[in-house]
Amino acid sequence: MENYQHILIAADFSEHSQQVINRAQEIAERYQAKLSICHIIEDFPIADFAYEPMISVDLDMRDAMLDSGKKHIADIAKKFDLPTANQWVEFGSPSLNIVSLANDNKVDLIVVGSHGRHGIKLLLGSTANGVLHHALCDVLAVRLTEQ
């Protein structure tokens, strides 16, 4: 059994995400593993051409969301000295994109919070659930607690 070598944090910017980041960082230290972080912004459909004026608004909104996500991730990454190459922010389906990033980058452990952004306690978040069902590597679900 190989030691963990590349650990991917699935960050959601909720008030609890620091717990996920801390745990992942702690494990990465113990294993001397590479640490990466990703944030997937749930995709939304761009309005139909029939509503052409809306398209630019949508595109502006997407750009703004992407910029905001990248800035947020960069702030977190700075604390852990993560190079830009180890940070991913993209639009998509959170669980599928996380799994896909993990596969493409030989991640052997994904660390994810165990409930969603607006999660109710004891309810597994849909992202965590999707990652757990589809991942080809180990997944650590960090139980998020009220602080």
Next chain:
Amino acid sequence: MENYQHILIAADFSEHSQQVINRAQEIAERYQAKLSICHIIEDFPIADFAYEPMISVDLDMRDAMLDSGKKHIADIAKKFDLPTANQWVEFGSPSLNIVSLANDNKVDLIVVGSHGRHGIKLLLGSTANGVLHHALCDVLAVRLTEQ
């Protein structure tokens, strides 16, 4: 964030269970954490009194299954110097009993294989799924691979 102090292996005696045990043991070593192991035998209803002759057969079968499970766990536990107090074999609903044992014994990490005993690849096992949905602590789902 506290270090892991008590790690519980949910063992299912499948041909892949050694991967789960190895990973749990490795993490326990890195964290200097206490390691425990449990095996829950899926409960089945005892036949109705109308079939009285069947009851003793059922009870004999339960005893035999319990003995066999305990022997199997003891064999595994011996390899890791786990005292009898850190081994649990019981009848019940696997995921609920695992979560309940974890709660009662202040377990902070449950390690479970990511597919069931006769699991199809990429399908999360029902035990892993149940544990992930109900656990009050962190859960590591170890992706089981063909060897």
